[in-house]
Amino acid sequence: MNGARGFRFIALLSLLGTLSACGGSVEGMVAESYGITDATRIRWDLLDLIFPVVGPARFENDWHAERDGGARLHEGNDLLAKKLVPVVAVADGTVSWVRAKVGGECCYLGITHDSQGVPYESRYMHLNNDTPGTDDGKVIGIAKGIKKGVHVQAGQLIGWVGDSGNAEHTVPHLHFELIDEFGNPINPYLVLERARHLDRVLVGEATTSDNKLLTAEEQDDPISSAIQLPADR
Numbered sequence: 001m002n003g004a005r006g007f008r009f010i011a012l013l014s015l016l017g018t019l020s021a022c023g024g025s026v027e028g029m030v031a032e033s034y035g036i037t038d039a040t041r042i043r044w045d046l047l048d049l050i051f052p053v054v055g056p057a058r059f060e061n062d063w064h065a066e067r068d069g070g071a072r073l074h075e076g077n078d079l080l081a082k083k084l085v086p087v088v089a090v091a092d093g094t095v096s097w098v099r100a101k102v103g104g105e106c107c108y109l110g111i112t113h114d115s116q117g118v119p120y121e122s123r124y125m126h127l128n129n130d131t132p133g134t135d136d137g138k139v140i141g142i143a144k145g146i147k148k149g150v151h152v153q154a155g156q157l158i159g160w161v162g163d164s165g166n167a168e169h170t171v172p173h174l175h176f177e178l179i180d181e182f183g184n185p186i187n188p189y190l191v192l193e194r195a196r197h198l199d200r201v202l203v204g205e206a207t208t209s210d211n212k213l214l215t216a217e218e219q220d221d222p223i224s225s226a227i228q229l230p231a232d233r
């Protein structure tokens, strides 16, 4: 994910947009100068993604809903589900970062995907951090082996729904984000509406009944990158 390029692209775009009356064609010119054409843009409407929650979940179009009293906007969709419902990768990809520090930033991760050569990212926030039946914040609800650089398949277990991070005192949910080829979040609502629901996890053992949840000691890569996460969720 080339966030820097995306930032420069957007900055240049807004500058030119201010200077020019014909914003549309300027956008096209700038995109072309970065080697970006319609053919290399992600066609979100054509992506065949898997719904990230495997089990009953409900969501609405809460993209850009006000958060913190209007101080910021919601940059994803919240998928409400019960704690410990399995969460899976929406497509084949590579885990790009993990935040899994017990008592700290936990439990979030991102997966980088490729759509005909164009990268995009899916992000999964508030994965479980509680011993089943408690709200103790003592475990890491990220599936074993899921760490930066690991390849995952569509439908592979990556963790379980929870209330970690700044969702600690809200209802359990998965905050789901899609990040475009420029490093900017897009509204995932229509993609999620089209996504394929699974009736079971395709890769990995979904149950948590035999202590599949990791302890702090078992998670050997607690913070895998210096990615700056937005304030959400």
Ligand SMILES: [Zn+2]
Pocket: 074, 076, 077, 078, 174, 175, 176, 232, 233
């Ligand atoms: Zn959210």
